[in-house]
Amino acid sequence: MKYLRQIGVILLVSFIAELVRLLIPAPIPASIYGLIILFLCLQFRIVKLESIEETGNFLLAIMPLLFVPPTVGLIDKWQSLRSIAAPAVLLIIFGTLATMVATGAAAQFFLRRQDRGNR
Amino acid sequence: MDAWRETVGDALSANVYFGAVASIFCYGIGVYLQKRYRFILFNPILIGIILVVVLLKVFRIDFASYDEGASHLNYLLTPATVALAIPLYKQFEALKKNWKVTLASICVGVLANCAVVYITAKLFDLERVYYVTCLTKSITTAIGMGVTEELGGDVTIAVVMIILSGICGAVFGEKTLKLFHVTDPMAQGLAIGTASHAIGTSKALEMGETVGASSGLAIVVTGVLTVVLAPFFAGLIG
Secondary structure, three states, rough: OOOHHHHHHHHHHHHHHHHHHHHHHOOOOOOHHHHHHHHHHHHHOOOOHHHHHHHHHHHOOOOHHHHHHHHHOOOOHHHHHHHHHHHHHHHHHHHHHHHHHHHHHHHHHHHHHHHHHHH | OHHHHHHHHHHHHHOOOOHHHHHHHHHHHHHHHHHHOOOOOOEEEHHHHHHHHHHHHHOOOOOHHHHHHHHHHHOHHHHHHHHHHHHHHHOHHHHHHHHHHHHHHHHHHHHHHHHHHHHHHHHHOOOOOHHHHHHHOOOOOOHHHHHHHOOOOOOOHEEEEHHHHHHHOOOHHHHHHHHHOOOOHHHHHHHHHHHHHHHHHHHHHOOOOOHHHHHHHHHHHHHHHHHHHHHHHHHHOO
């Protein structure tokens, strides 16, 4: 029963998130609303961590696997990149990693400066 | 040989469990390879995708038959993203204490992304439709599709760019950050989430709870910031 209740709570939040998405006319997916709703429920003790933790952690652990089917579905669509192949590859690899390094370096710089300020 | 291949292919296509089993099995081989050999391209998502594609090609199975079983895995994507609330909740005190750093560094990341796309577009003399499409490549798929459509981009290309950027982040992120001496777990998480959304985050979760939590938070903040900032950058190329 424990796991049934846990998956029940997570699916209920997903269900409510889908309803919220219908009500708010913004290009934001239900999963993001759901994340925020579940977070608020935990924060305000509406949902206890124990009542979702194991199943939630299981879902997080298998998350990479869940991206395999949608990516395989792109096989027919790779053609669409042909007209911009060189800049696309450049952006996908170097653009992504440049963004990552910029964010990480900035965060680390700000964190260290903040720590020095606190001392 | 060909007759044999066709028989097996037909049998697999007709089996509703094929898609899910093939995905899990191919992904599992990726997990094994990653544990056994520390080679950077042995990433479970990447290996899983390649092996499934090879399997489909060898036995001439169309994507629709595969997806009949495999789509049950996608069904779990929303609940799994919802579950990101768990690490976020557990790490919230630390993130709250550093909320200025979080916001400032994600802003830097979003601006860096738009700037890189702008420079690349100028260098390659890209048409506006492709330029605005690339602007959304670092945010989570559903938001990216919506923003691309609003800016007048190509949604199909946007999806391909977004997913491949995510996989690139998941595969090369950890090593790249190490190379540039980004060692703080929170900084690592913010970096991965900002550059490679949920796919990168699935990898960040494996690196630790703090990395995963800040990466999850970065998906949300990056998505919102891009919705706000992308139209401004889109206006730069007319």
